[in-house]
Amino acid sequence: MYIYAEYLLVENIIINYIILYVTEKITRTKTSKLRLFIAATIGSLYTLVVFFPNLRFMGKFIIKFSISVLMIILAFNPEKFNLFLKQLSAFYLTSFVFAGTVIGIFYIISNKFTIVKFSFKNSKELIKFLTLGIGLAIILIRNIIKNYLIRINKENCLTNITISLNSKETDLIALIDTGNSLKEPISQKPVIIAEYNALKTILPELVNKAYMDNKDLDLNFIAKIMEEIGDEIKLRLIPFKSLGNDNGILIGFIPDSIKVYLANETKKFTEDIIVAIYNDKLATDEQYNGLLHPEILG
Secondary structure, X not given: OOOOHHHHHHHHHHHHHHHHHHHHHHHOOOOOHHHHHHHHHXXXXXXXXXXXXXXXXXXXXXXXXXXXXXXXHHHHOOOOHHHHHHHHHHHHHHHHHHHHHHHHHHHHHOOOOOXXXXXXXXXXXXXXXXXXXXXXXXXXXXXXXXXXXXXXXXXXXXXXXXXXXXXXEEEEEEEEOOOXXXXXXXXXXEEEEEEHHHHOOOOOHHHHHHHHHOOOOOHHHHHHHHHHHOOOOOEEEEEEEEOOEEEEEEEEEOOOEEEEEOOOOEEEEOOOOEEEEEOOOOOOOOOOOEEEOHHHHO
């Protein structure tokens, strides 16, 4: 059987892209199609070492694992190690589902009974089993993702959101929390609570300085900030109650827009929403850095 390098390269790019795309969905990671394509191409180029006998040493486990790590970094650029581990685990899980499905279909459909040998007679047979295997694997993986999402309570699930302010954007992972009933007292607009660290890239310098210099912001200091900030950002004072704090105050602002990325659609809001700045961690495990008011989604 002859193997054409260009066919092998294209087939592997397609398979790697699908695996990385599924990994993106499982881990709820935001990335671009270009990054996925570049990572898929790098992974595919590695398979060409089979044509070079002098490079057979690159078939060792440590090299294969390093290529996987490189693909994850190129595709997702994970900022935290625990996120990297989640992405790498999902990548291998998806890869094994694909490989296992192709091999399983081969043994079920093939008329041969063999345990050790696994090979295709020609390129047509290879394409046939790859097509069947990829198709079935996609169905299986869709069910895996669906079951994974079902495990998350419908009223308390995680979603990605993008907050825009003065031509700047920041991305958060928010918990849709029915326990979040916080509203701005005058307008009664629903409030999204977001960690300061997730918002600092879009906030004006004066607001950032206030949060960096003052762990606890009192009313006098907040009033001074609101006076000095002018029209650069529309600030609001939002009283709140929490365990051990009956008279808390959060600084809020009106964003230009907010996008909420749901499973089947993306919703964009340009009014009637306020974002409150929380100068601490919302989740001890850092699984999310925002709380989304349920009324926002209707």
